[in-house]
Amino acid sequence: MTITKKLLFSFGGLAAVLLLSVGQVAVQNIGTKSEMEGIQQVLSVGNYVTSVIHELQIERGLSAGFLASKGAKNKEALASQRQKVDAAWQRLASAAIGQSLEAVQKSALDSLLSSQSSLQSTRASIDGLSIAQPQAIAFLHSND
Numbered sequence: 001m002t003i004t005k006k007l008l009f010s011f012g013g014l015a016a017v018l019l020l021s022v023g024q025v026a027v028q029n030i031g032t033k034s035e036m037e038g039i040q041q042v043l044s045v046g047n048y049v050t051s052v053i054h055e056l057q058i059e060r061g062l063s064a065g066f067l068a069s070k071g072a073k074n075k076e077a078l079a080s081q082r083q084k085v086d087a088a089w090q091r092l093a094s095a096a097i098g099q100s101l102e103a104v105q106k107s108a109l110d111s112l113l114s115s116q117s118s119l120q121s122t123r124a125s126i127d128g129l130s131i132a133q134p135q136a137i138a139f140l141h142s143n144d
Helices: 003-068 075-096 103-127 133-142
Strands: none
Touching (some): 003 103, 003 133, 103 133
């Protein structure tokens, strides 16, 4: 065998191993990219969830003050905060549309979104001072 053929044979084998390695890395990168996209979706929705929870915590505090003062305090601040909570709910619902979340994440998100309807009746009871402060606070706390 000539030196040229030996070199071609040696480098050909090395090139084949190199191509296989590059192919394997490419396949791993595709898998990693897919996993990163899934994580990005979860984090994106998670940011909206934390925003809703934060705004609800503020509403809970204002509601406690409103009830404790028998409606004399926090009326305007509470109305303003409720608008912020409702806007946060809307952003969360919009962000969740079309996301491919895991079953557990989807279930938790659905549970959180379904509690929004109960919130309206609790708010009406708070406004009418027809709910005890511990009961109202317990409901508002159950959403965080």
